[in-house]
Amino acid sequence: MVDSGWQEKVHRLILFDVDGTLLSTNGQAGEALGMALHGTFGTAGPIERYSWAGKTDPQIVFELLAEAGIPRARVERGLSEVFDRYCAHLARMLSPDNTRPLAGVREVLDALARRSDVAVGLLTGNIRRGADIKLHAAGLGDNFAVGAYGSDQEDRNRLVAVARTRALALWGDEFPGTRTVVVGDAEPDIRCARAGGAYAVSVASGKTAREALAALQPDVLLDSLASPLALPARLGADG
Numbered sequence: 001m002v003d004s005g006w007q008e009k010v011h012r013l014i015l016f017d018v019d020g021t022l023l024s025t026n027g028q029a030g031e032a033l034g035m036a037l038h039g040t041f042g043t044a045g046p047i048e049r050y051s052w053a054g055k056t057d058p059q060i061v062f063e064l065l066a067e068a069g070i071p072r073a074r075v076e077r078g079l080s081e082v083f084d085r086y087c088a089h090l091a092r093m094l095s096p097d098n099t100r101p102l103a104g105v106r107e108v109l110d111a112l113a114r115r116s117d118v119a120v121g122l123l124t125g126n127i128r129r130g131a132d133i134k135l136h137a138a139g140l141g142d143n144f145a146v147g148a149y150g151s152d153q154e155d156r157n158r159l160v161a162v163a164r165t166r167a168l169a170l171w172g173d174e175f176p177g178t179r180t181v182v183v184g185d186a187e188p189d190i191r192c193a194r195a196g197g198a199y200a201v202s203v204a205s206g207k208t209a210r211e212a213l214a215a216l217q218p219d220v221l222l223d224s225l226a227s228p229l230a231l232p233a234r235l236g237a238d239g
């Protein structure tokens with residue numbers, strides 16, 4: 001009898017960003033947040049010219065309202081109302097008609113789900129409730145055993161540690177260094193991977209130009225998750 005127990009051990013944790021990496025809401029999520037900000041604070045700040053990519057939801061709210069001249073302490077008091085309104089709008093607005101997985105996503109997640117040595121989770125700036133609504137609208141809700149969210153930390157660079165803590169609780173392993181893989185479409189995804197000592201897979205499937213991603217020298221740079229070079233090998237899942 002061959003003891004293949006070691007092969008069963010989960011030895012890599014792959015963490016996916018949501019917007020621009022797994023799915024697109026075709027602008028609906030931005031609309032929903034804008035309405036929530038207007039409903040709570042009477043303004044959404046400079047939302048029309050704001051760059052969202054890779055930012056956490058609390059960071060987005062604080063930055064937009066700071067530009068509208070609203071003191072941070074006042075924003076903090078209204079934050080839970082903003083997010084309650086936001087999630088109510090999201091749940092009403094998102095559907096499979098406007099919220100779809102990006103190219104290659106289902107295939108990649110299916111391939112990873114067949115591997116017993118890989119654990120799959122989320123690392124996203126979305127608040128947890130928002131991520132759940134988006135993923136369920138896109139039919140992707142059942143793929144992620146752990147997650148680190150914008151509702152955990154306003155600073156994305158701290159989210160690798162959050163994901164590792166949850167992974168440790170679930171699998172008894174800390175997934176140190178490049179055994180944690182961060183997959184995302186924006187510059188802050190690469191930066192947070194670096195901050196956590198993780199492996200950075202960058203996918204130019206969102207709003208950030210490939211050249212801007214390349215400038216940060218991710219470990220892997222893909223045009224999309226439909227690339228023939230995509231998972232699992234290029235996610236570092238073979239080592």
Ligand SMILES: [Mg+2]
Binds near residue numbers: 019020053206
């Ligand atoms: Mg993104």
